[in-house]
Amino acid sequence: MPANKNQLLRLQVIVELLRKNSFPNYNLFMAEMKRRDPAGAYNLSDKTFQRDIAVLRTEFGAPVDYEPTEHGFFLTDLDWYSEKLMVEPFEMKSAVLGQMAAQSLMPEPLRSEINKAVQALLTRNKTGFGDSAELDMMQVINPVQLPLSPDIFCTVFKAWEKRRRLRLSYSTAKGKESDKIFEPHVIAWQAGVWYLKGRLVGTPKYRYSKPLNTILALHRISAAEMTDESFASDKHLLDGINDGKLFNFPRLAEVRLHVQADSAKPFRERYANKPSCLQEKSDGSLLLTLHDVAEHEAIDLIFWARGQVKVLSPDSLRQAVVGIAKTVLRLQS
Secondary structure, eight states: OOSSHHHHHHHHHHHHHHHTTOOOOHHHHHHHHHHHOTTOOOOOOHHHHHHHHHHHHHHHOOOEEEETTTTEEEESOTTOOOTTSOOOHHHHHHHHHHHHHHHHHOOTTHHHHHHHHHHHHHTTSOOSSOTTOOGGGOOOOOSOOOOOOHHHHHHHHHHHHHTEEEEEEEEOTTSOEEEEEEEEEEEEEETTEEEEEEEEEEOSSOEEEEEEEEEEEGGGEEEEEEEEEEOOOOGGGGTTGGGTOOSOOOEEEEEEEEEOGGGHHHHHHHTTTOGGGEEEOTTSOEEEEEEEEEHHHHHHHHHHTTTOEEEEEOHHHHHHHHHHHHHHHHHHO
């Protein structure tokens, strides 16, 4: 068994990275440890990491092997599980909270699979919550639920999981449907909608000389079939997503808004973690300055304030807001 709790925690981190197919090595492991606790002091050596890998193999029976092309380790059997790696109370709390979020965000069949997994853990572990906690009194509400076919989502998810190309029938926002051969590199959820970011490599009858990077909405897929063709994952397709920028919408370098006093409180609350973007005025109003904002996000923010915002700059944003307001007035007349 591990010599101390610190080693046990390290082993759990390594197993988590292995299950994510992250191909952990010493450098990736250290980066993950520092990410979890930036203030921590980690002076672990490569030899310590190698000993932890050996402990996983010999004392826990983990089927760990090394992949030279990825320069890291992997599990030869992803279904491997060890009763010796006990689940801590705080980990169970996270699992239960994750299950509650999954009820709102995840479509079938993943929702049921997550529920079964957490229920299996609960048969052997406490929830991690206080004895008086009533979990039914906590709800996660997702107001947007676009219809998704469980069969299509399952096929798409398995193709993403196994890095296999998909043969799709896809309809654009204007209703034009076509067949595509697509590599699902990234699966992402944003504002109630599931998306695939990847490469369009052609059609069933024609392959492009150069694949096209594109984003597809899962709810617009009417048919999906996983092919036998595999592809290599491209981490560059994550660029922008980690910063919350799934789409390459035109962005405004700077937006300056004057928020009227009656709407100032919601803006103070909304930007409490970015106090530098707010400037208080003597009459109780606010000057709000935002940088690197998508135009549609700025417009949504203005209408969220029910018109209690004046656009100071840029002029293009002001004109866009005026144009939308005129359209609204025309449709209501």
